[in-house]
Amino acid sequence: MKRSLTFLAVAITAAAAGSAWYIDKQLPVRDGNLPLAGLQAPVEVRYDERGVPHIQAQNEADMYRALGFVHAQDRLFQMEMLRRLARGELAEVLGPKLVETDRLFRTLSIREHADRYAKTLDRNSPAVKALQAYLDGINQYQDQRPAPVEFDLLGIEKRPFTLEDTVSVAGYMAYSFAAAFRTEPAITYVRDHLGADYLKVFDLDWHPDGVIPPLAAGDWKDLTRIARLSQEALVEAGLPQFEGSNAWAVAGSHTASGKPLLAGDPHIRFAVPAVWYEAQLSYPGFELYGHHQALNPYASLGHNSQFAWSLTMFQNDDLDLIAEKVNPDNPNQVSINGQWVELQSREETIQVKGGEPVKLTLRRSPHGPIINDALGNSAGKTPVAMWWAFLQTENPILEAFYQLNRADSLDKARSAVAKIHSPGLNVIYANASGDIGWWAAAKLPQRPAGVNPYFILDGANGEADKPAFLPFSANPQEENPARGYIVSANYQPLSPTGVPIPGYYNLPDRGIRLNQLLAEPGAKWDTQNSQALQLDTTTGYGQRLLAPLLGDLRAAAADDGEHALVEQLAAWHGDYPLQSTAATLFNQLTYELARAAMHDELGDAFFDNLLQTRILDDALPRLAATPASAWWDDRSSEAVESRADIVKQAWQASLAHLRQTFGNDSSQWLWSKGHTLTHEHPLGAQKPLNLLFNVGPFAAPGGHEVPNNLSHRVGPAPWSVVYGPSTRRLIDLADASKALGINPVGQSGVPFDTHYADQAEPYIRGEYQPMHFAEGDVQAHTRSTLHLQPAD
Structure with a gap:
């Protein structure tokens, strides 16, 4: 017994020592000297208390x-997973369950496009040379x-990172904005199967002459599967997905300092590691504190002493689904403006860990890739193309971003932004000279008159054609407005030419709330009161939805306790x-x-798709205010139900679920119990790896479409926060060295590293951290210094 216990103790000690040794060798090296081939001169990297590198180089190439x-020290696995997702190569390392995801991304043609696009890049341009130096460092x-x-x-297995990988990841980021896969099939189904009365809540016209050929x-099953696959590919990968954002710029006339102030918090799916990698970059003549995406050396968000910018998602509709008409005598031909046109095809192979390779035949019409091919041999009869x-x-x-990183004037910023064609981005800019500006950046297609791209289009009759693109001057934009501030919050913008700009925009409520606060008379903004x-955490959406229903809710309340809950909602x-209980009930x-109201008409698949769309948010208040809407009748019963009947049914179901989930005492239905944030790692979905890699859960304030947009999907309690502020930044151009920010998790993506999750709790508490910029400030907060030496 003693010998056995002694042996066990020795074995445990040896295993612990081995684990400690293994973990230690994985950690980033932030101190000492390391060789780096290709450097022309030594580079000093000083790390601050959050693990942010402050890089001082003697030239641009060395800096990148x-x-x-x-960047690779802290985020190599994130880089690897992002390129594999974008290029359809996850099954090679994760096995057969990822074949569907790979098949989808191969079908989207991101990989093919990136390989072709990379060949067109000028290897001698400053932007490409900087990217090549960055990739060499990785x-x-x-x-x-x-x-x-x-x-x-x-x-x-390790393999080099390439220009093609960077372009592929840019494609993934663009695709993650695309709401068309989830929205257009659902809306088209409503139009073609339910009719005009059911479309009214979505504020969309019905065009009988625009109905696609009968599917x-x-x-229809294909379209719901593709919508599900499109959503699951983003969710299950545990990687960033762009969702929304807030940003505003305030002119010096409305700030305490007399100089412009910029605020920004892009809304992105939470993950470990977080999307942004912070770094201060400098060489003689250049200095920038930037937030970088994986495999991209140019900051997507940034500031220095002279200028600052942030991003929000434009949400313009830059993706159309198009039903093609097949030649009955030749299934490889489709009708385009009266002519039969051959489909192009290519072969690709997905390597599968633990399984046989999967061979794909991917087709393309003149409108774009045939997305049904994501389903393989089980696809239906009608090819659906994607423009x-x-x-x-x-x-x-x-x-565009290389230039934006150097845009120290309004003209330079505008010129850089005009080069962003896809995805659509709002760029909000301010400089120390006193300018503020906003440009909606995208290449906006012209569509034929009368075409509504919210629906699946008919590929045979010309409505899917794109005769031209609008000039950048026709994009929504604003510079130095008289009111003294600019707000961008993903709501539908107005075109300077009056041309409609279709898109899957967010509710206006978040923007309305920010505008209401920024417009307060006499307010002088700084980095403190801007927090x-x-x-x-407030929005007007709840009252917009509830106000028409309060009479029906009061009638539905069964006793004094339920009446009290209705009045709590009325006063909310x-x-x-x-500590809110009204938020939980609402x-x-x-x-x-x-x-x-809607499940009986749509069924499981289309109703689930609708829950994943932004158009539902807009439809529900309109439905609530329309007691005669066709949606109120329950098609599964013989009776004709009224709004009051459905409201009563929903009220009873709500109380039953909350009692089952949180108990009978409604005072305990706290938002803190029902609304939590867990930062999930790509491997964290597999237990018990979640205990090793995931961070959280944390009780989360805020909610869906409030300024502190810690947002969840519409669904039953409890609610997991899906996305929210990927950073919160505040920069006063009077002294940008005092800028504030926060990372939702930590700077590092290396498990067991000090900076893996050191900002997670301050973030959820709403705290801010200084973004050290001035030389004296950086020096005072340096915790370690890494010296990179020329190896040649």
Whole structure:
């Protein structure tokens, strides 16, 4: 017994020592000296208390090469997973369950487009030379240092990162905006199967002459499967997906300092590691504090002492689904404007870990890739093509952000932004000279008169044609407005020419709330009082939805306790603090109303798709205010139900679910219990790896479409936060060295690293951290220094 216990103790000690050694060798090196081939001079990298690198180089190439090296130290696995997702190569390391996801991304043609696009890049342009130096830094780190733990767990073999990978990841980011896959099939189904009365709540016209050729049951099944696959591919990958955003710029006339102030918090799906990698970059003549995406050396968000900018998602509709008419005598031909045209095809192979390779035949019509091919041999009869601006425009987006990183004037910023064709982005800009500006950046297609791209289009009659693109001057934009501030919050913008700009825009309520606060008379904004705007948890949406229904809710209340709950909703101001019970009740009721009114018409698949769309948010208040809407009748019963009947049904279902979930005491239905945030790692979906890689859960204030947009999907309690502020930044151009920000998790993506999750709790509490910029400030907060030395 003693010998056995002694042996066990020795074995445990040895295992612990071995684990400690293994973990230690995976950690980033942030101190000492390391060689880096290709450097022309030494580069100094000083790390602050949050693990943010402050890179000092003597020239541009050295700076970007060093950025690639230190970025890879913290985020190599994120880089690997993003390129594999974008290029359809996940099954090679994750096995057969990822074949569907790979098949989808191969079908989207991101990989094919990236390979072709990379060949057109001018290798001698400053932007491409900077990107090549950055990728070289990544590859040198990968060659010299131990693989991340995730590489070992999954058996990933190292291979160089390329220009094609960077372009592919840009394609993934563009695709993650695309709401068409989830929205257009559902809306088209409503039009073609339910009719004009049912479309009214979506505020869309019915065009009988625009109905696509009849789709078979198998075709509709295809479309719901593609919508589901499109959503699951983004959710299950555990990687960033762009969803919304807030940003505003305030002119010096409305700030305490007399100089412009910029605020921004892009809304992106939460993940570990977080999307942004912070770094201060400098060489003689250039300095920038930037937030970088994986495999991109140019900051997507940034500031220095002279200028600052942020992004929100434009949400313009840059993707059309098009039903093609097949030649009955030749299934490889489709009708385009009266002519039979051959479909092009190509063969690709997906490598599968633990399984046989999967061979694909991917087709393309003149309108774009045939997305049914994502379903393989089980696809229905009607080919559905995808026209996507990312594939159809020149889109010099790398050059655009290279220039934006250096845009110290309004003219330079505007010129850089005009080069962004896809995805659509709002760029909000301010400079120390006193300018503020906003440009909606996208290459906006012209569509034939009368064509409504919210529906699946008919490929045979010309309505899917794109005769031209609008000039950039026709895009929504604003510079130095008289009111003294600019707000961007994903609501539908107005074109300067009056031309409609179709899109899947967010509710206006978030923007209305920010505008209301920024317009307060006499307010003088700084980085301190601006925090309250970014952390605000109030929206007018709740009262817009509830006001028409209060009479029906009061009638539905069965006793004094239920009457008290109705009155609590009636008095609710639409705020989402942790202690709110009204927020919990309202969100459950929202879901039950949608389900009781719409599920019987749509069925499981289309109703689930609708829950994933932005158009539902807009439809529900319109439905609530329309007691005669056809949606209120329950098709599954012989009776004709009224709004009051459905509201009563939804009320009872809400109370039953909340009692079952949180108990009978309604005072305990706290938002803090029902609304939580867990930052999920790509491997965290597999237990018990969630305990090792995931961060959380945390009780989360805020909610869906409030300024502090810690947002969840419409559904039953409890609610997991899906996306929210991917950083919160505040920069006063009077002294940008005092800028504030926060990372939702931590700077590092390396498990067990000090900076893996060190900002997660401050983030959920609404705290801010200084973004050190001035030399004295950086020096005072340096915790370690890495010296990169020329190896040649």
